[in-house]
Amino acid sequence: MARKYFGTDGIRGATNVSPMTAQMAMKVGMAAGAHFLRGGHKHRVVIGKDTRLSGYMLESALVAGFTSVGMDVVMVGPMPTPAVAMLTQSMRADIGVMISASHNPFADNGIKLFGPDGYKLSDDAESAIEALIDSEVDLVPSAQIGRARRIDDAQGRYIHFAKSTFPENLRLDGLRIVIDCANGAAYKVAPSALWELGADIVAIGVTPNGTNINDGVGSTAPQTLAETVVASGADIGIALDGDADRLIVVDEKGAVVDGDQLMATIAASWARAGRLAGGGLVATVMSNLGLERHLAAQGLGLVRTAVGDRHVLEAMRARGYNVGGEQSGHIILSDYATTGDGLVAALQVLAEVKRAGAPASEVLHRFEPLPQLLKNVRFAGGKPLEVESVKAVIAAAEIELEGRGRLVIRPSGTEPVIRVMAEGDDPGQVERVVDRICDAVRAAV
Structure with missing residues (x-):
């Protein structure tokens, strides 16, 4: 069932425009707080943020919402998303909140929620919180209103x-x-x-x-x-x-070295050390076919998921893998973290460069990526991928690329756009295939 507020990674949008308003943030605090009020212990929420101007507004609104339903709030200020996940777990909090729109421009912001185990919330939990957002949440008596405080040692x-x-026997x-x-x-x-x-x-x-x-x-x-x-x-x-x-x-x-090359580097290092779980890694459908071929040559497998680090993590947990991520650079190392952590992943890459004693250009470029082309087609409405003429062109393209490349076509999860991606050994063929499909989608809409 489609959700009203939560997208693929929390609630996100332009600030002071619904749903990313102070009023909504307060409702999220009330609803999430009410959802996690379980048991007789004193409840706690950890709130972090990035450096956007709107973070102050949303933080204050969230604090008001959480404290109004009886939750104590610990504010840690500007901190990485994975730090909030880690602190939620280590401080025995009931819920963690990160105020951020990740790589979006400053005018956007978002609210990401973590459970007491440090993992992003399940679809069921987000749906339950959505239902509470649109209902009347019970407020606690005055004497039970939560307290809010900032802590100074979160960065440390x-x-x-x-x-x-980072390996104990190495230094930078x-x-x-x-x-x-x-x-x-x-x-x-x-x-x-x-x-x-x-x-x-x-x-x-x-x-x-x-x-x-x-x-x-x-x-x-x-x-x-x-x-x-x-x-x-x-x-x-x-x-x-x-x-x-x-x-x-x-x-x-x-x-530039992208996430595919970095995952290949870490996987090779961990496999050599006998610590790579699952016999390979998990990546999305957008990872380059060159990565898949490179891993196969080393006797390692690649499990592909839908786009989104959330899907990658779900597959890692279900199948017992400890390395996964996305070409865009979300890299999850589940031995250490419950979500993608750029700094922790960087330290594993730096450890491999240090061990090799060779230039980064030699250590990190593990395979030659296949030519890959991604184009977007914007549409006003309807379901263009279900139109018979579009289906026919896609089917013909899949036959043409069989054994020589790969095709990924999907609607965006955040905007009315069809994303058409193809990759293959022949860059001219890849471009022709993508253009034909994009033309078919345009004609259909």
Whole structure:
């Protein structure tokens, strides 16, 4: 059943426009608090945020909602999404909240919820909370209203956690690293963790002003990072996104290394150490066919899921894998975290570079990706993928690519767009196939 407020990753939208308003945030706090009021213990919620100007507004509204139903609130300020997940679990909170729109522009914001185990909420839990949002939630008597406080040691707790995931027998001494924090949630913790592990740090994207998050910096805009790596003579560049659950790397030559290459690097390292669970990794349908072929050559498998780190994590938990992620840089290492963690993934990549004693350009480019082309077709309404003429063109394209490539066509989960992606050994064929399908969709709508 379609949900009214929750999308693929919480509630998200333009701020001060429904549903991302202060009024809605307060209702979410009331509803989520009421849903998790179970048992006679004193209930607690951990709230973190990124650096968007609207974070102050939404944080205050959420605090009002949670305390009105009797929950105590612990505010940790700007912190990565995975840090909020970790703190929710380690502080024995009943629920965790991250206020962020990830890699979106500053004018957007979002609310992500975590359960007491640190995992994102199930569809059933989100549906139950939606029902409470649209109903009257019981408020507690005055004497039972929750208390709210800020804690000062949250950053230190997360830095200590992140450093604990780095191999004890290694240090980053001798590595010059450019770290790009996207003017976002990790602008303090990521440079500190890398420096404490011995690296020589050049930090960019660490001067947030409320409106510059993801603006020309971060994992979705790696050009600034690439230029800085080359200009400063750095060994490697690390780019996080606004809430630091995504990682993209730049090698010493300024070449971008995407999530597929990073997952291949980590999987090979863990397989060599005998710690890769499941005999491979989990990725989405968008990961390059070159990754699948590369893993197969090493005797490793690839399980594909629908787009979204949530689907990746579900498959990892169900099938017993401990490495998974997305081409875009969401990398989940379940030995350490319950969600994607850009800094923790970066530390595993840096450990492999350090062990190899070779340039990042040699260590991280594991396979030659197949030519891949993605185009979007916007439509006003209807279901164009169910039109017979479109189905016929898609079927013909699948036959044409069989054995030589792959086709992925899906509606966007956030906007009225059909995404058409093809990849294959012949780039000309890939382009022709994508264009034919896009033309068919346009004609149908």
